[in-house]
Amino acid sequence: MFFAGSETTSTSIEWAMAELLLNPEAMAKAKAELTRSIGPNRRLEETDIDNLPYLNAVVKETLRLHPPVPLLVPREAKNDTNFMGYSIPKNTKVLINAWAIGRDPDAWDDPLCFKPERFLASKLDYKGQDFEYIPFGAGRRICVGLALAHRLLHVTLGSLIHEFEWKLGGQVTPETLDMKERLGITSRKLEPLLAVPTKRN
Structure with missing residues (x-):
């Protein structure tokens, strides 16, 4: 359970950061929402999650494109x-x-593109009721850590975006960032993301 909870969460955050670094407009929208909702000087808390629809859409879109466990529990x-x-x-x-x-x-629509906006006006959720979107599974075998993952993904990703400015490390550019996957129990990036944070002004 420890492996399942930690590996899947870190994988999802790495994919989300990679997608946001590839899509600076989405990163800017997420940052602006965080600044507007919680202010520039306060830290993100669990109670803020429901007031951050764009961050929620970023998490959902990341899980759509990169479900942490690509093959669900067998039936x-x-x-x-x-x-x-x-x-x-x-x-x-x-x-x-x-x-x-x-x-x-x-x-x-446009299934290979990262578009968090597709979830802003959508009722789709990852709680197992919408079968076109089941990153945590559905029914009696739905992931037991869904509630914890929901909190961890939003608070960790939101904190990283809110507290720091980010750029790709090394000689990597958005055009050369490798987005290939290494499939296994979890779907990790083939080449780990190297991102450099600087404290926001």
Whole structure:
């Protein structure tokens, strides 16, 4: 449980920061919202999360493109089933590909682009009721750490954005930033993100 909780959270924050550094307009909108909502001199707290719709949209969009666990907990067919023309025999192990669902062009406009705005006017949530968006799974096997992840992702990411100015490190530019994935139990960046913080003015 410790590994699952820490690895997935750090992976999601790394992806969010990479996407924001690739999309400076989104970074600027998130920073402006934080400054407007909590002020320049106060630290972000859990009680602020509900008043930050753009930050919430950034987290949701990150989880859509980069679900921390690309293949959800396996299911097993209890009966012989026919689903969308496919015959699934009883006792078949079924793996749900959350990564592919989040990039499905039948469910999402411009599915490969990072657009937090798509969630601003949307009721979609990651609590397992909307099957086109299930980064934490659904039903009885939904991630038990969802509530903790919700708080950690928003507070950690929001604090990093609010407290610091960020730029890519080394010789990396937005054009050369490697966004390839290394698939395993979690979906990490193939090349770890190198970002340099400076204290905001």
